[in-house]
Amino acid sequence: MFLMNCWYAAAWPNEVSADGGVLTRRILDRPILMFRTSAGNPVAFLDRCPHRLVPLSAGRRAGDGIRCGYHGMEFGADGHCVHIPGQDKIPSNASATTFPLIERHGVLWIWLGDVKLADPELIPFLPWPALPNWAASPGYTHVAADYRLLTDNLLDLSHENYIHQGTIGNDEEETIADFPVQTSIVDKRLVRAHRDMHDIAPPPFFRLMTGSSDRIDRWQTALWTAPAINMTDVGARPSGGAREQTLVSRVLHLLTPETATSTHYFWSHNRNFRQDDAELTERIIEAHQRTFDEDKEMCELQQRELDDSGLSAPQIALKVDDAPLRARRMLSALIREEGEGGTVVIAPQQKLIADAEALEPAVA
Ligand code: FES
Numbered sequence: 001m002f003l004m005n006c007w008y009a010a011a012w013p014n015e016v017s018a019d020g021g022v023l024t025r026r027i028l029d030r031p032i033l034m035f036r037t038s039a040g041n042p043v044a045f046l047d048r049c050p051h052r053l054v055p056l057s058a059g060r061r062a063g064d065g066i067r068c069g070y071h072g073m074e075f076g077a078d079g080h081c082v083h084i085p086g087q088d089k090i091p092s093n094a095s096a097t098t099f100p101l102i103e104r105h106g107v108l109w110i111w112l113g114d115v116k117l118a119d120p121e122l123i124p125f126l127p128w129p130a131l132p133n134w135a136a137s138p139g140y141t142h143v144a145a146d147y148r149l150l151t152d153n154l155l156d157l158s159h160e161n162y163i164h165q166g167t168i169g170n171d172e173e174e175t176i177a178d179f180p181v182q183t184s185i186v187d188k189r190l191v192r193a194h195r196d197m198h199d200i201a202p203p204p205f206f207r208l209m210t211g212s213s214d215r216i217d218r219w220q221t222a223l224w225t226a227p228a229i230n231m232t233d234v235g236a237r238p239s240g241g242a243r244e245q246t247l248v249s250r251v252l253h254l255l256t257p258e259t260a261t262s263t264h265y266f267w268s269h270n271r272n273f274r275q276d277d278a279e280l281t282e283r284i285i286e287a288h289q290r291t292f293d294e295d296k297e298m299c300e301l302q303q304r305e306l307d308d309s310g311l312s313a314p315q316i317a318l319k320v321d322d323a324p325l326r327a328r329r330m331l332s333a334l335i336r337e338e339g340e341g342g343t344v345v346i347a348p349q350q351k352l353i354a355d356a357e358a359l360e361p362a363v364a
């Protein structure tokens with residue numbers, strides 16, 4: 001069901017603090033507990049006491065570790081038991097399960113697969129939220145739907161016209177599906193779906209970005225790599241304008257399965273213009289919250305229908321389904337390979353998205 005030997009986004013850094021609180025989140029259908037040590041290092045535990053299996057989150061923080069709320073066993077930040085009330089001897093197997101949790105590029109990444117393979121160098125190279133010359137508008141949306149439905153959504157942006165008219169979508173008369181998509185596979189690991197839209201009316205979000213209602217040349221490149229790391233590279237400039245006038249946004253969509261039918265959707269709109277405009281940062285967050293709530297609504301409706309009918313989508317494959325279907329096939333093959341004992345590991349993924357983005361400037 002899930003690819004295990006890879007890094008998943010677990011939280012935004014500011015969600016996990018060293019102030020004595022903990023963050024609990026179900027990830028890949030496992031209960032996870034996160035906090036920081038006094039030195040600020042993030043740690044992740046299976047939220048389950050190895051004694052009688054109550055959630056460790058029902059206990060409380062103790063030093064740099066945690067104390068179970070039932071019989072008081074204490075575990076250090078590495079999961080090893082450091083104290084058992086009423087006995088001096090600590091059994092060798094008295095450890096809580098921990099997982100690698102690393103902060104990089106403004107995201108906390110967790111590894112729930114084979115710990116021997118948990119190489120931090122495999123963390124996807126997505127630097128924009130933490131780059132000083134870029135401004136990030138991050139957010140989080142919980143979606144009660146299979147993470148693959150969200151990848152389908154992100155690799156086929158023709159839905160913009162129908163559900164995002166208030167933000168990034170044009171009116172239906174000027175449907176972006178009429179601008180053909182070029183789909184390509186990069187390095188056998190990445191799906192890239194690119195669309196140029198010359199001389200198109202600017203949807204509301206683009207009017208906010210450019211401060212103008214004039215028509216624009218626009219592109220969007222949807223990038224996906226396993227398991228569910230997505231980026232939309234978006235460019236816009238006045239119709240017929242010079243390349244230097246292009247405003248570029250890189251929108252990250254990091255999808256982490258909560259369960260088989262629910263998803264943690266971490267998103268971040270990153271821009272390299274008007275970086276100091278705090279009001280714009282906030283307005284982008286609002287616009288994206290709204291936009292992704294619209295996607296959430298559609299994916300949740302779809303999930304309910306899939307559950308009720310037992311069918312799989314799509315029932316008919318349209319032109320716009322090319323990229324989503326390729327990604328689905330690639331992911332299934334990786335999960336199968338891993339299940340058969342292969343070491344899938346997404347080694348070349350590290351810089352894949354950044355490199356693919358640089359491949360073709362589009363509307364150039
Ligand atoms: S259940 Fe945790 S110490 Fe007993």
Ligand SMILES: [Fe+2]
Nearest residue numbers: 153159164295
């Ligand atoms: Fe959408």
